[in-house]
């Protein structure tokens with residue numbers, strides 16, 4: 558993937574836009590906070606339960622300049638932007654971060670951290686993936702670690718391994734994979750009660766039936 562879209566990834570001045578929308582952050586530490594979402598196309602990680610598979614192929618989405626997409630966010634009442642994907646760490650995110658900062662917009666990132674994270678971020682949510690682990694620098698930059706629990710038999714142990722690699726101030730969240738929610742919710746509640754350094758993250762936007 559890096560080779561085919563190399564120039565676009567490296568420049569970061571035009572991005573394939575899957576969708577952008579003003580909504581409520583549904584997950585993690587900032588749950589409940591209004592934010593403008595920018596979903597960038599392109600991901601080569603291939604999680605089987607990914608809820609954003611439409612974003613995988615960057616070529617299926619029109620390129621938009623960072624100025625134009627930030628203008629759309631600025632025209633909304635949003636004070637914060639969440640950049641997601643797809644896998645945003647494929648891109649040079651410096652131009653997008655600078656443009657957001659020019660307009661005094663708080664910028665939050667959702668990433669697997671599989672590639673080096675570029676740009677200056679107010680908040681980085683790292684959600685590690687089995688198919689491609691985060692690079693070491695992503696663990697260090699994370700403000701929040703959000704591990705997806707699909708298989709309760711093995712994913713708690715995997716979560717603990719990731720938790721050893723983040724900084725001391727990084728907040729820790731467990732989030733059930735959406736299709737396994739009914740099966741997983743009680744074990745996750747018990748796990749967090751027994752291991753109180755962890756918090757629960759729900760995909761609350763899906764319960765609210767909002768984007």
Ligand SMILES: C[S@@+](CC[C@H](N)C(=O)[O-])C[C@H]1O[C@@H](n2cnc3c(N)ncnc32)[C@H](O)[C@@H]1O
Pocket residue numbers: 600606607608609641642643644645667668669670683684703705732733734735736760
């Ligand atoms: C679609 S991903 C895009 C950002 C980045 N590629 C990543 O995975 O972090 C956004 C967030 O949704 C989570 N996610 C994706 N599919 C999910 C599912 N079926 N159930 C629960 N969380 C999911 C990811 O782990 C990530 O935290």
Ligand SMILES: Nc1nc2[nH]cc(C(=O)O)c2c(=O)[nH]1
Pocket residue numbers: 580581582583584609641642667762767768
């Ligand atoms: N409301 C809402 N909150 C979210 N938090 C992370 C999301 C994502 O897809 O990255 C997401 C999303 O898609 N919608």
Ligand code: SF4
Pocket residue numbers: 600601602603604607608609610642643644669686
């Ligand atoms: S890394 Fe994120 S966008 Fe890519 S497949 Fe996994 S959940 Fe989906």
Ligand SMILES: [Mg+2]
Pocket residue numbers: 608609
């Ligand atoms: Mg989502």
